[in-house]
Amino acid sequence: MTTETTTRVVTRQAGPQYDVDELYEGVLKANTLHLARAITLIESQRHEHRELADQLLTKLLPHTGKSLRIGLSGVPGAGKSTFTEAFGTYVTGEKHRIAVLAIDPSSPKTKGSILGDKTRMEHLATNPDAYIRPTPSGCTLGGVARRTREAMLICEAAGYDIILVETVGVGQSEIAVAQMTDVFVLVLVPGGGDELQGIKKGIVELADVLVVNKADGDLERAADRAKGSYQNALQLLYPSTSKWIPPVLKVSSVENRGIDTVWETLVDFKDVKQEDGQFEKRRMAQARDWMWSEVGDNLMEALRAHPAVNAMIGELEGEVAHSRATPSAAAKAMMEAFVKGSYRP
């Protein structure tokens, strides 16, 4: 007896397939599935996906920009998720659509991120006018920041008119967030005395609005004191000619108090900045700076990847750190290895 077997050959193409036109149409129709796929596409590290992503973004570009881009930072324990939930619920109640993105380059790929953790924002996660996305994973802040900026553009094209970009404030991530948003909000909690917990050197200087969270129960009086002291401090530390001195707002996210004032303050800020053209100027400068910073990153990446340069980096850093070689001489050595001896400073 002979047994015949037929083997059906299944050719699976490498990786997921993306149809730029389909995604384009879907995003403009605010189809959440296509929105998610589009963002996954731009997060992909693969070369062929990057090309498709660039095509998609270029097509969507005329539909972007029509939002208020809000940066948000605060240490763990400041109640950022609770604040975001309350804020998102409020603005969607006012007929806005909010996208919540995150930058957290330290987040290990497998563990996921604290930010964009939908379990901490249960209501917002099921709100049809809200979209929440965890941080893209990535090794460099530059790479993560680029993907987040592009995700922001896609969300804008999908009709989200408020974009919230959060960070826990690791390394330079607050600066990256400030560089891609229109207004930066810092969430802090009272420390018991006059002071606020979570102050990091330089962070207050970035903020356009300070929110004292957890201004309820035992902490309410501390919140009042902190608000007063910080308002005085900021008044001193800003040039007297400033059109905007960061206000300090008390909020209780759990009791849902003060959230409306935060929103009105952000609208005020936008109005003030639009009055003298600063709002648009800032966005244009941010776009140009983004371009140059990508050029810089690409150049540096190319240099560091060059075999001859790569081989000398460790030693040169050591020589320079221990004052055995001048930084200029070391820089020149790297440049010469990179352009194979034809470099003329």
Added chain:
Amino acid sequence: MTTETTTRVVTRQAGPQYDVDELYEGVLKANTLHLARAITLIESQRHEHRELADQLLTKLLPHTGKSLRIGLSGVPGAGKSTFTEAFGTYVTGEKHRIAVLAIDPSSPKTKGSILGDKTRMEHLATNPDAYIRPTPSGCTLGGVARRTREAMLICEAAGYDIILVETVGVGQSEIAVAQMTDVFVLVLVPGGGDELQGIKKGIVELADVLVVNKADGDLERAADRAKGSYQNALQLLYPSTSKWIPPVLKVSSVENRGIDTVWETLVDFKDVKQEDGQFEKRRMAQARDWMWSEVGDNLMEALRAHPAVNAMIGELEGEVAHSRATPSAAAKAMMEAFVKGSYRP
């Protein structure tokens, strides 16, 4: 009658001559003439001089680093020159040797600089233990900063154990100064009420020590009030775990009061930072960062000078600023032109 004329041919070599060994010996002997020539050499834009400068700096490197590097900023009118004069006179009286350098990239080449203007520091200019040098001229902050850092190394090799690097605070020059010094001093003047004049956004955050100058005569009470308010403000704006919260010191440069306290405070700062190794770590990080920032500058310069790239910059910046092209796509276009189509992101 015939007249014979002989023409003596003088072959003049292009530009001044520099003998690296002679300069090396002279600098180590603290010969001011050689010190000045050495700094002029490193300020030169000419390629052959740059090579000699690198040789000289490498030879001198083991003799550098033995100083306290102090950054100083304050708006015009804050009395920086008077303060520097008083400070320099005091520390030389305590057997130190002080070099005063400046960073002022906006200073037009022909007009000279306000900083390093010896007529404003008459006593210090004739003090044998002080050396004053105006800002190097230059188009880019990066170029000016590099020359100043190198001048600093040469002064250290010549035995100056206090280096003061001043700036009027144009653009990013304060940040450049903070990146090459151990401690940053901000000089401000009372404004009449509680506030201090000359506050610039972000500048207080850079400072390790604040000096309220002109605390004499009519302004003395205002200086007292300002000192109190700013001390409170800084207490709030620094993490409670900070080992150093910038003190606010009252000084009258003309009446020579408070200068000794400034010096003692700087010595304190160095002690605090050396206790946990921060002082050395900071210098090592600054040296490494200087190397990478030169590499970055060199790469960007090479890219911008590339004819194909140069031709597209204006248009790309416009496209990007007006949201007609994504910054990533524009960056890629430049990279491709730079590496002639072989660029793979």
